Amino acid sequence: MSPAAPILRTDALVVGAGPVGLFQAFQLGLLGLSVQIVDALPQAGGQCVELYADKPILDIPGIVESSGRDLTDRLLAQLAPLAPGWHLGQEVTRLARRDDGRFDAACADGTAFDAGAVFICAGVGAFQPRRLKAPGLDGLEGRHLHYHPGTAPAALARFAGQRVLVIGGDEAALLRAAALAERDDLPAVQLMHRRDVLQADAALLARIDALRQAGRIVFHAAQLAAARQDEAGRLLQVDIALPDGSARTLDLDTLVVCQGLSPRLGPIADWGLAMDRKLLVVDPATFETSVPGIHAAGDIAGYPGKRKLILCGFHEATLAAHAAHERLRPDERGPLLYTSSSALLQRRLGRIS
Template sequence: MQTDALVIGAGPVGLFQAFQLGLLGLSVQIVDALPQAGGQCIELYADKPILDIPGILECSGRELTERLLAQLAPLAPGWHLGHEVTRLARRDDGRFDAACADGTAFDAGAVFICAGVGAFQPRRLKAPGLEGLEGRHLHYHPATDPAALDCFAGQRVLVIGGDEAALVRAAALAERPGQPPVQLMHRRDVLQADATLLTRIDALRQAGHLVFHAAQLASARQDEAGRLLQVDITLSDGGLRTLDLDTLIVCQGLSPRLGPIADWGLAMDRKLLVADPATFETSAPGIHAAGDIVSYPGKKKLILCGFHEATLAAHAAHERLRPHERGPLLYTSSSTLLQQRLGRHG
């Protein structure tokens, strides 16, 4: 698909990058390896307080993501979540061909890498019998919005993990009307989350909507149609227990990796992309970068710095892609054009 800008990464900086590009009238497609927007804010500190966003006294990672998505919504970017850009090549005409592993392809005028510390990849579960189940009966860090969880309605589910990511998903499923009791398993009888979430989990256990196991997965069995049938778990006392299941949800943590970005021929400094602080263009003209993945003199890994970087990157790309539109800087407080783009005028 043809687009003015391809944004790689849907964390806070990637979302604001897309907003700034859309505000300038550029079409945008967004790709992220995770199944939902928010990046680290959602996966690592969704419910923890963030206190250094200008003008916002306090918000959680989830709230910040929701605010950024609401701000971006009127500009209607294209979304490609749960995908990773594996190939990027510059064409002779200065545009870029990019593609994801599933074959989704882009023809982009400019590329913006807002990949934080890299693409988050889930830590895979290793046990006999899991072969061929991923994406059907084995899911890693599925999105937590109600629509995404609908596919597990009425199923016998085992959630594996002991931190906030696992507990949020287990609680959301266990609270659904008519859902069979959700099984939650962690290798230790210690769960790590804020007090509110732990209280919520305890209440679900007391009500019989959630069953906890201090155990580890030993093996799994499939039926002749390749559907998950049973799993064996090894309890902390060495005993073995068998669970009848339809679905395994695994939240054992995410590991960031640079992945294909390292093969795109861009100048790097200690696994970070070197960028010009005036335009946030990398060593390859037309490829910009913003956020934690960027290196330049004086760089600070703060969200607000990423917003600044994304703004300058967007304006630099706009000048290159639409040179005939160059003019005085417009402000949302006074520009009818910008207000129209945001659905606030006429």
């Protein structure tokens, strides 16, 4: 039996790595608190990256125009000097408050935390991929079947030399199909959607069309009917059903599935937090929930006058961080510090030594 993983002791556990979660971690780190971040998706950015990675966002202060991906990259660069711990592709399944006011938390993979405060920045819940249903898929997930894998080159390198079928017809699927097809270490990528109509912005559609013309993407208007594995549990073939009722067999190594994401509260609904219409009820002065030490910011937080805007989420995260800092480090209470003049804050951000 392998030894149990060590429990990670941290000042703050942030649940959710979308824009608000990233800024929450930044504000906490700026105040000198240690941070661990957990997100169900395999990459940071939340719905900004998964649902509108390349669409323009026009209401971020001081930024005339930013895509969801660009905003995420900016927030990650801002956060980087504070070096939080990362746990992507994981979901917090257990959370309990101890008698001493700290929290025991754990992920499904066994990662455990001892946290001074918890910050739920999970948007409208943890995004879960819509699962593929067909005979023959049992046991393939994580090995030959991947849902919404990361789009960074390092994340896609695992598919080198493999025959890949990407399933889906929206921006998430097309981004992954294009990124895989543009690699020189893979054969032509198969792309399948139930209809011969793909949905994305003009630039991405043109990119896909160019790859199809070059033979790097082979498109199928079809649906998956069945999969076949060898005795070792490796994917060998899939059968696809065409609109005219005929069938075709594809030889494959890997399925990449991007058929949309569905937000769900999941374990959050079992943590004993007061809720109103699927929102966590918070105090708008501290963004603390009904359980002391658990804060919420972003779309999941509810209070009178709430507006579901990224800008509002940034404000909520800031007040939540300061409230937690006052509780966790009461001896450090003092005048508000500003990054423009505080040597301490500039040192934490690596601007001065």
